[in-house]
Amino acid sequence: MLEIKNGILSGVEYPATSADINFSVDAGEMLCIYRTQDDYVTAIIRSMLGLQPLKSGFITVDGDVVDASSAAYFRNMFSYVPHDLDMPLDKITDVLSSPFETDKRITKKILKGELDRFGIDAAVLDSDYNKLPKYVTQLILIIVAVLSDRPYLIIDKLYSEITANILMPYLNDYATEGHSVIIVSDDEDIRRICNKSLILDFNV
Numbered sequence: 001m002l003e004i005k006n007g008i009l010s011g012v013e014y015p016a017t018s019a020d021i022n023f024s025v026d027a028g029e030m031l032c033i034y035r036t037q038d039d040y041v042t043a044i045i046r047s048m049l050g051l052q053p054l055k056s057g058f059i060t061v062d063g064d065v066v067d068a069s070s071a072a073y074f075r076n077m078f079s080y081v082p083h084d085l086d087m088p089l090d091k092i093t094d095v096l097s098s099p100f101e102t103d104k105r106i107t108k109k110i111l112k113g114e115l116d117r118f119g120i121d122a123a124v125l126d127s128d129y130n131k132l133p134k135y136v137t138q139l140i141l142i143i144v145a146v147l148s149d150r151p152y153l154i155i156d157k158l159y160s161e162i163t164a165n166i167l168m169p170y171l172n173d174y175a176t177e178g179h180s181v182i183i184v185s186d187d188e189d190i191r192r193i194c195n196k197s198l199i200l201d202f203n204v
Contacts, residue, residue: 001026002048002152002180007057009043020057023198027151030171030181032194038157040200041184045154048182050075061152079145083156083184085137089129092140106147114143118166135159142167146174157184164189 007021021044025031033041046052047059050071059066061074089095096106112122124136132140138159145153153174158167164187172193175181183190191197 001060001062002182003060004044004047004054005057005060007047007059008055009040009047010052010055011046012039012043014040021198021200023196025152025180025182025196027178027180028175029196030175030183030194032191032197033182033184034191034197034199035186036184036198036200041157044200045080045156045184048154049078049080077150078152078154079148079150081138081141081145081153081155083138083159085134085141087129091125092127092129092132092137093125094129095141095144106144110147111140111143114147115140117170118143133161135161138162139167142170146170149179151179153179153181155181155183158187158190160187163187164193168193 001024003024004021009021023031033044043052047054050059050066053068061077064070064074066074093108093111096108096111108125111125115122115124118139120136120139124132124140129137139162142155145155153171168190171181171183181194183194185191
């Protein structure tokens with residue numbers, strides 16, 4: 001279980017009267033961070049990944065506190081799919097040998113099989129990285145993250161072309177295998193399908 005308790009984010013401004021952040025995501029659950037402005041999203045994701053400490057409160061993973069000494073260890077339990085996809089890659093398959101993903105069990109053949117589930121032509125795997133539509137790139141990175149089979153998956157803001165009916169059955173299957181999924185989206189259908197939702201709406 002991933003939990004933030006009495007959390008106040010660092011690096012962002014919001015009124016002192018705002019409530020602390022409190023949520024938990026158990027194995028098998030999906031949480032939607034819904035209609036939340038970008039700076040808060042960035043801060044909470046960096047906090048969950050142990051890259052930016054909370055101003056106050058604490059984060060735990062399976063009951064153990066994530067702090068400066070343990071953050072690197074817990075980070076290995078997470079897969080992260082960014083919204084900002086500017087990366088120094090030539091081909092999309094370069095993610096299989098990049099710092100983004102080091103799981104050597106994921107092959108191009110396996111990736112092609114997963115693309116079939118989405119009706120995506122496997123020829124995209126031979127395309128230049130920078131020429132792919134952003135939503136296709138993000139979807140492929142989500143597939144790679146799922147194949148990595150780590151306990152926690154964080155997906156930064158989805159491109160609008162990736163709709164609930166395209167993605168959520170796939171993520172639901174992943175969650176029911178005992179994984180926890182945190183997904184940032186403005187899509188009401190995605191929020192509705194998730195077990196839980198979190199809205200950070202601080203008016204400074």
